[in-house]
Amino acid sequence: MKDISSVLEQRLNSSSIKKRRKFRAFKDIFARYGIAVGGMGVIVAITLIFFYLLYEVVPLFKSASLETTSSFSLPNELTASQNLALITEEQNEQAGVLTRQGQLIFFSTQDGTEKARHQLPLGQASITSLKEKTPSDSNLMLGLSNGQVIAATTRFQVEYNSQGERGGIQPTVTPLFKANPLQLDPLKRAIQQVTYQKLHDGFLVAGLVKQGEVLLSKVEQRTNFISGATQETIKPLVFPSQTNYQRLLIAPDAHYIFALTASGQLDVYNAQNLNSIVLDHSVQLVTADQQVTQLIFQLGQQSLLVGDSQGNISQWFMVRNAASQHRLTQIRTLKLADAPIKFLEAEQRRKGFIAIDDNGRAGIFNTTAEKKAIDLQLLSTSQPQLISLAPRASMLLALDKQGVVHNFAIDNKHPETSLKSLWGKVWYEGYEEPEYTWQSSSASTEFEPKFSLTPLAFGTLKAAFYAMLLSVPLAICGAMYTAYFMAPEVRNKVKPVIELMEALPTVILGFFAGLFLAPFMESHLTGVFALLIIMPLGIVTFAFAWAQLPGSLRHRVPETWHLVLVIPLVVLLGWLSIALSQPLEILFFAGDLRNWLTNDLGIPFDQRNAMVVGFAMGFAVIPTIYSIAEDALYGVPKSLSHGSLALGATTWQTLVRVVLPTASPGIFSAVMIGMGRAVGETMIVLMATGNTAVMNANIFEGMRTLAANIAVEMGESAISSSHYRVLFLAALVLFLFTFVVNTLAELVRQRLRKKYSSL
Incomplete structure (x- = not known):
């Protein structure tokens, strides 16, 4: 024993081991300070961005002399x-x-x-x-x-x-x-x-x-x-x-x-x-x-x-x-x-x-x-x-x-900027009543600038709302299924493919949405609405029919491989909805749903509208929410779910009452990060909407967002002009909105973590 311990001591005290220990200690110190410096650098960079925006905006409210x-x-x-x-x-x-x-x-x-x-x-x-x-x-x-x-x-x-x-x-x-x-x-x-x-x-x-x-x-x-x-x-x-x-x-x-x-x-x-x-x-x-x-x-x-x-x-x-x-x-x-x-x-x-x-x-x-x-x-x-x-x-x-x-x-x-002109209703020349309006330039030198940020802020929230309305349910439900029900072999293939979607440039999505998706949805509008009804009814019907099959047939397909059957079903239901678009339009809307919406219901319709943005930007946000939520759900300790199942809970009860509460801080973070992505999105909104600054929640009308407006007009604004500085004010509003939302999200996430940490 003494010989073994002496041999071990000699090896542990050898020059190569000492060098390795010193190198490891150096790497630990370097990593610790490197990460600290990097984190501080990020904070300093964000702070400098904030003060630069503030530097450009403050002259708007400077007193005249x-x-x-x-x-x-x-x-x-x-x-x-x-x-x-x-x-x-x-x-x-x-x-x-x-x-x-x-x-x-x-x-x-x-x-x-x-x-x-x-x-x-x-x-x-x-x-x-x-x-x-x-x-x-x-x-x-x-x-x-x-x-x-x-x-x-x-x-x-x-x-x-x-x-x-x-x-x-x-x-x-x-x-x-x-x-x-x-x-x-x-x-x-x-x-x-x-x-x-x-x-x-x-x-x-x-x-x-x-x-x-x-x-x-x-x-x-x-x-x-x-x-x-x-x-x-x-x-x-x-x-x-x-x-x-x-x-x-x-x-x-x-x-x-x-x-x-x-x-x-x-x-x-x-x-x-x-x-x-x-x-x-x-x-x-x-x-x-x-x-x-x-x-x-x-x-x-x-x-x-x-x-x-x-x-x-x-x-x-x-x-x-x-x-x-x-x-x-x-x-x-x-x-x-x-x-x-x-x-x-x-x-x-x-x-x-x-x-x-x-x-x-x-x-x-x-x-x-x-x-x-x-x-x-x-x-x-x-x-x-x-x-x-x-x-x-x-x-x-x-x-x-x-x-x-x-x-x-x-x-x-x-002189043309004040709290009222930036955020309130203003009665401009030639208008029938006070309105929220953004119109920064005109061909006439006698033009009255209209710098209301309210329609831009409204458009930003409108675009984000419709994008989140589509992406949040699909992303979270997909994450739940992938993390808890899907076979590991299938999950290892599906998850990277969905995450790879996040690398798709948004300018490509905007180009696709503006040139193909918008006219396609206009010509198949009835089919799009039919899809919202046929798809869930079809899946529920298929599930009910599947449950009625003899067990000998159902058990031939492992429960975790049901996705193989659902994918063709979804494709078939989607094709059926689009194929029924024209017959349904002729049957219920005299062959023209758009005309029925505009003339009978008084709802204006633009080809590039919030619905197109919801589909396109929702598609862009889904990978972000899905990836973070899926990691949070998959990271829930297996002991918790196994213990719940051992106590007699069903798989669904375990998911809803044990796994989801435990993963709720991560899911909430995923939703907030996705919302931040939707609020700050530029190219999709720029190319897939009419880019009109209107104050209307109508899903069939477009909008203009703060980010898209900055991208469109910053290049044509004169440096240090009111127009130029108001665009920086829009950037500051976007910055503060994101900061406030993320801060509130972090507070909620910490409370959720504290609440469910005892599970």
Whole structure:
């Protein structure tokens, strides 16, 4: 014995064994620290992703600011009382002032240095009115004391030298009516207010003279395509009413003419036929104790902004009612303060505007977001007499009583985003009611962005719901059968095949679903629904018939090999359901189930819909849920099931009351991981649905998910734009949703494990 122990001791203490033990200890330490570092790396990576998303999203909710950058005095000849208007250019480098003598004087916005002058052809007349500012319109129109109207286009052109270097900005003034004044009033009365609107073949000019009489003239312009010469024809028009109006506005293409009375009533005239203008309807803009102080168009000239004597600014636009009639409707009201609104000027690129009251308090608003971005006292020592908002809404010029121009820099990059515009119902221009809408871009530069994430979140949950509705029962029931009833030889072949399905690229599944499955299900819709009835009834019938067979026949097939019989049965029932599709459709639905759904039940039907997504994405999720659930069920100690069977429980009772509760933490984890896969799926949803952001639980309509929307639009969004950052917000919402669901799932899993660990 001593010899054996000494030999063993020598071998255990040999140099090779010692080296092996040291190497094993090194591997254990390396594995322990390697796994720890890897785990910490995953946590750090996820944390960095979260903070990067947050970094891109936070500017959406950053407060706007307005700061003074410079102040300077205009020449002595340009006192505040001599100026009628301020204009600015896109680069924020130059501005212009229009004097009562008809001079346009251009100067630097930094120090007031004069750059150029231009005299408008007033003749012996004086300026009596000036057209209100309209977004995206650089034309000046003046009403004169002799009943004439003159108009000019102001442009600021960047100049470059021969080396291609930027030299400066050159202002130009071009007459609008072939350099000739337009005689709007034959009686040569002073024009008290003037406005115009572009037509497809010229202009419609409108003016008010003494006692509110309305004068209209159409300026028809025809261009000779050979010579390039433009011919103008002036055609006076008849206005149907001579009410004492105080202000006129003309809608695009002269579809409507808005005429305001002193009492705040706005008469809306239908001017589609300029030869027969008729009163369409009237609305009261303010209450009896209020007066209208400002009335302008917003960007796109679809909305009217109305400022009143109590500091309110209301938005109005045409809405179609139940009788399919368009009526001017008050949409929303924003509040600046209690003083009357003195200035209203709309932004030229966004659905925003600036408002300044009689006390000099200024506010910058956005109608889509119903948001007041800035609210402050503009000038501390005086009140502004004229203002001008730069085309990019990044600069504000204010001229005070002393003739001092104040230059303010505006930082308001994302005014169209707020909690309401991102998650609530918004009443957009042209809509009949408030809606949840995602529409981030349009061909028109006057488009109103619609950044509601609600339909995208709804579409994400809708796609995941229908996918889980198909995949969870099939995957868990399949896992139960494979782990508990199937023969080991068959299980060893079936399980790897199902798990191999998970390696199939989802883009292939989406391609298959969009190009084959969607049209196939549309043409065999009756068969698809018949399958849901025929399949379970057929399997139950087959099982009942099988049980009635003599035992000598049934026992020839081992119980664990019944799958060999079920597979042909499933294939046969599936073929039968599809084969019966057309006969059933003719018998019950007059040969067209889709038409019956749409016309008789009022259920819209799209070819690429949630049902297609449910089948395709369910097929993609099944392997994930099946594999994890099957491992959890198969890993239940055999002693538990054997003990249950030994105590007299049946195989089914043992599965339901012993195996399933014990494996429930793993099954629950499988379902949650599958749900995470369904929520984050991109390509299948992108290719197998109509990709329309609709709020509808209808299984026959499509959807757009958060992940698919990011994939579609991220490439076309401008970096650091509102659209770009809202897409990052969608990614952050998806990230947080997955994090919260997984955290709750882990808590539930731990409770289930603790509850059933004593079994």
